[in-house]
Amino acid sequence: MVVKATAVKTHFGKYLEDSIKDPVTIEKSGRKVAVLLSIEEYERLTTIEDSYWAEKAAEAEKEGYLTHEESMAALRP
Structure with missing residues (x-):
């Protein structure tokens, strides 16, 4: 799953829960910058x-x- 940084900022709890099942790639300004994982x-x-x-x-x-x-x-x- 790839999500924009602003979405992660707004819905951190949701993406934190999502990362328990699968890594969440965070994109900023169209560039992949980080991964949230369990x-x-x-x-x-x-x-x-x-x-x-x-x-x-x-x-x-x-x-x-x-x-x-x-x-x-x-x-x-």
Whole structure:
């Protein structure tokens, strides 16, 4: 569902309830700017993201990684 920001401002409670079932995309000046979603969906997405980064960190650790000093030296011209 895509709604205008003014509609959300006027009927926030309705869109808050709607967001429990499905995310509500908020549009301002014809541009999508935000999404209102349930806490369950937010937690699901953050769990997925946390798992992704934990996996990337484990891969980096297995492959070996640079220390902070080595990383900084590699960034210098």
